[in-house]
Amino acid sequence: MKNLTYMEAVREAIREEMRKDPNLFMIGEDVGPYGGEMGLSQGLWKEFGDLRVKDAPISESAIIGCALGAALTGCKAIAEIPFCDFIGVCMDQIFNQVSKMHYMFGGKARIPLIIRTPIGGYQSAAAQHSQCMEAWFVHIPGIKVVMPSTAYDAKGLLKTALNDCNPIIFFEHKKLYQVKGAVPQEEYAIPFGKADIKKQGKDVTIIATSYMVQIALNAAKSLGQCGIDVEVLDPRTLVPLDEAAILSSVKKTGKVVIVHEAWKRAGIGAEIASVIYEKALSDLKTPIQRVAAENVPIPFSPTMEKYVLPNEEKIVEAVKKICGEG
């Protein structure tokens, strides 16, 4: 094993696949000599040249459209949108074109296309640079949704994504970029639709995504000190969703807290809770709790941002509540 940051792990997956496939290219704003707005593509332009690591104009629709047109015609494309918040600008290309083409065309189009985009708050970046928009894409049939929470998952899931022939949106969390984790020396890939139990436990299941997995693990540690044995389950991909793993953990604990950074209303937590209610109501000992952002735009000032976003205390409180200790 080697120790890589989450960002290095993503970069390594891209580099390895670009070395194998000359028709794989990356397009986005400042991905070239500058090395990416987050620094993720450092060194790639130098290694692969201007055509394969392409600095695009600030034209998100054309970036996605260009990646799509190329993917339809024999290339494989990685499009980077430097903040997930900018994705509204190119939403038509994603939800009416990229996601629907394979189906609309009767299953005849191959679309090996990955949209990579950083998400998340906790940086006082305010309402247009802090969002997590995964629920939009989970709602749209025809695009796979990936949300890694560790360096190991990021690399393994991206390797799978880069060998898929379907549109994929890959959400990377800004707060995770510098977090280190063990990554195998040898090649590996993590299949989609396989959740990972990040911590085994028997009393309560916390289902958390992306950066919230790390926060949930911290919460689990303090809850352990209070004698509550928490299981932390990371679905890793939201489409496809590993319902079997979720339901089996629910069967074991009978108590569920769902944690995500995006807004609570109509967030992925609402979907996961519905799956559990529809398929495993009798396994539940208490109603499901959700810990998620309050339904306001993410505010700038640290005091207010802290109030709006989920954190360890809120998770601990929710877990204690369903354990009858709140």
Next chain:
Amino acid sequence: MNCNLDHWLSLYHKMLKIRKFEEKVSRLYSDGEIPGFVHLYIGEEAIATGVCSNLDEEDYITSTHRGHGHLIAKGGDLKLMMAELYGKKTGYCKGKGGSMHIADINLGILGANGIVGAGIPIAVGAGYSALLRGTKQVCVAFFGDGATNEGTFHESINMASAWNLPVIFVCENNSFGVSTRIDRVTKNTDLAKRAIGYGIPGVTIDGNDVLEVEKCSKEAIDRARAGEGPTLIVAKTYRYHGHFEGEVVTYRSKEELSEWMQKDPIKRMAEKLRIEGIPEEVLGRVEEEIDAEINNAVAFARESSYPEPEDAMEDLFFSEGGNE
């Protein structure tokens, strides 16, 4: 017959095929045989025909909601098209797409499109792909005058110009976005002038003269293939039918329509052929061949089965099973 005349006859054949296919579709639609929305290209046939006459099978096009003409001109199969319009299992998209979403990737047809201006950036991507894979393919983006006020038009031409991509932007200017005449929503209606802003050639041509379309688009396609970058072609034309079939057309005069019908691209080509001494029976034979092909297509569509309802659950993703 000299080879030039042979070629003219083939252009006439293609335009007439598009016209007669759509006239048939119009009747079948009003008879209730074809469901959904249908947008017809009748009156504009010279543009798709003239442009695609310069394209090879490996070249690409992106099309619009008014796409039947582009598909036929690029070699689309009438039977598969008609079956798709009927919503049958044997159609181009197995009944999942309909008129606005027909594609044939093997023929380089990257899809009709239900969203105005949305095909333009996809064309840029096909051009980029040709460059990356080191081929000499080009891509033509067809779109209407309405699309020139979409952001995708600007983003795409800027991107293709910046990188000298092998993309040809063909604006079919029929003066109307649905009901709204272009001068009510655009200050400078000389749309080819916009090319100046992107540093590429822009030309306005008579979109009802198939030979002029063919000649101008050949120059643009040759430039693109030679790595000299994109061109904006604005082809002036007129649609005879409403924006969609069944529309009550209240926004233009009968006089304006009949003026344009005097400049009908197919009549003009027939006239040229007659002047060159092509006998009536040759033109008649062309029409008979087309009628037979269209009748075959209709018969094929009628005889084909509808998809099973649960076929709706297939083809979401590319894989062995195609399901989520």
